[in-house]
Amino acid sequence: MTAQIERALSLLRAGELVGIPTETVYGLAADAANPQAVAKIFALKGRPADHPVIVHIAGSAQLSDWAQDIPDDAWKLAEVFWPGPLTLILKRKAHVPDAVTGGQNTVGLRAPAHPLTHELLLQFGGGLAAPSANQFGHVSPTTAQHVREEFGAALPLVLDGGPCQVGVESTIVSLVDGRPKLLRPGGISRDVIESLLGYELEHHVKASTAGIRASGLLDSHYAPRTPLWLGARAQLLEIAAEHTAANQRTALLLLGDVTNETNALMPGQYVHYLPADPEAYAQALYATLRHHDQRFDLLLLETPPRTPAWLAVHDRLQRAAIRKY
Numbered sequence: 001m002t003a004q005i006e007r008a009l010s011l012l013r014a015g016e017l018v019g020i021p022t023e024t025v026y027g028l029a030a031d032a033a034n035p036q037a038v039a040k041i042f043a044l045k046g047r048p049a050d051h052p053v054i055v056h057i058a059g060s061a062q063l064s065d066w067a068q069d070i071p072d073d074a075w076k077l078a079e080v081f082w083p084g085p086l087t088l089i090l091k092r093k094a095h096v097p098d099a100v101t102g103g104q105n106t107v108g109l110r111a112p113a114h115p116l117t118h119e120l121l122l123q124f125g126g127g128l129a130a131p132s133a134n135q136f137g138h139v140s141p142t143t144a145q146h147v148r149e150e151f152g153a154a155l156p157l158v159l160d161g162g163p164c165q166v167g168v169e170s171t172i173v174s175l176v177d178g179r180p181k182l183l184r185p186g187g188i189s190r191d192v193i194e195s196l197l198g199y200e201l202e203h204h205v206k207a208s209t210a211g212i213r214a215s216g217l218l219d220s221h222y223a224p225r226t227p228l229w230l231g232a233r234a235q236l237l238e239i240a241a242e243h244t245a246a247n248q249r250t251a252l253l254l255l256g257d258v259t260n261e262t263n264a265l266m267p268g269q270y271v272h273y274l275p276a277d278p279e280a281y282a283q284a285l286y287a288t289l290r291h292h293d294q295r296f297d298l299l300l301l302e303t304p305p306r307t308p309a310w311l312a313v314h315d316r317l318q319r320a321a322i323r324k325y
């Protein structure tokens with residue numbers, strides 16, 4: 001066991017917070033069985049106390065430590081996709097603190113695939129309550145440095161596991177109250193889950209229609225501080241020209257490779273290209289938003305294709321952007 005894991009364990013056992021790497025985004029972790037420790041997460045993030053947090057466990061062997069009346073489909077999903085970017089919402093066991101569940105009768109469980117955090121969870125034995133390690137509503141962190149930028153000295157330790165491979169948060173599937181629902185598209189695509197289960201998941205875009213309190217479902221979330229507008233490339237080039245003429249600094253965040261169109265850029269205009277492949281794009285998205293945030297007056301991001309492979313990316317962009325064309 002590395003010295004870093006050793007230190008993380010003693011902090012967690014003492015009721016302190018630790019930044020942890022996962023394959024999706026970095027988490028802000030506390031002992032899920034210790035309500036005082038979990039309360040520190042909410043205080044540091046500035047998150048409303050009635051929003052539930054995911055409990056991270058080593059694997060499906062711990063599932064019944066936290067959940068009860070677990071349906072067969074949940075076992076099936078856990079067997080196939082854990083460790084991995086899938087969170088299951090299940091009926092909670094009575095001992096799960098209200099601080100974790102937001103006072104709801106359900107609990108979100110996930111076994112993350114990052115080797116450092118997997119090792120930490122095996123050693124810890126219990127569950128780690130962990131939301132994404134960012135200020136409430138802000139862009140999620142995909143490197144240890146992002147986490148340090150969010151919390152500074154207020155967070156005693158961030159385990160550095162390198163850049164996150166998936167880059168967007170886990171897929172959340174609810175298996176309580178009737179037909180399984182997709183609450184948040186994410187690292188595991190809807191199609192592969194549906195083909196394993198053999199039926200379609202319900203999917204409500206708005207939290208209010210799903211009747212669930214969950215911060216990732218808020219209309220505004222995952223947002224940079226600089227206004228972000230979404231649109232087609234031609235429109236964005238026009239908008240950029242108008243704003244540049246008015247002495248506003250705009251960054252164009254376009255899809256794919258350098259093309260002739262951007263020869264139309266005016267002096268002083270800035271362009272950055274994001275990968276045209278949905279997985280590579282997801283991996284780069286948050287770091288790109290963070291890098292350009294607060295260096296420009298306006299971020300103009302080209303809308304990716306509307307195909308199923310882009311579902312998780314679209315979900316995050318819709319909540320991050322304040323204007324859509």
Ligand code: TXA
Pocket residue numbers: 022024025026027028051052053054085087089101104106107108110112130131132133168169170171172183212213214215216217
């Ligand atoms: O990939 C991820 O899921 C990352 C890494 C760190 O594991 N975590 C993450 O946590 O994105 P957070 O708290 O930023 O988003 C988790 C979402 C929130 O919208 C939360 O409200 C929802 O999951 N959630 C957690 N427990 C829930 C429950 N019992 N019922 C409904 N939603 C729940």
Ligand code: MG
Pocket residue numbers: 131132140216
């Ligand atoms: Mg979050």
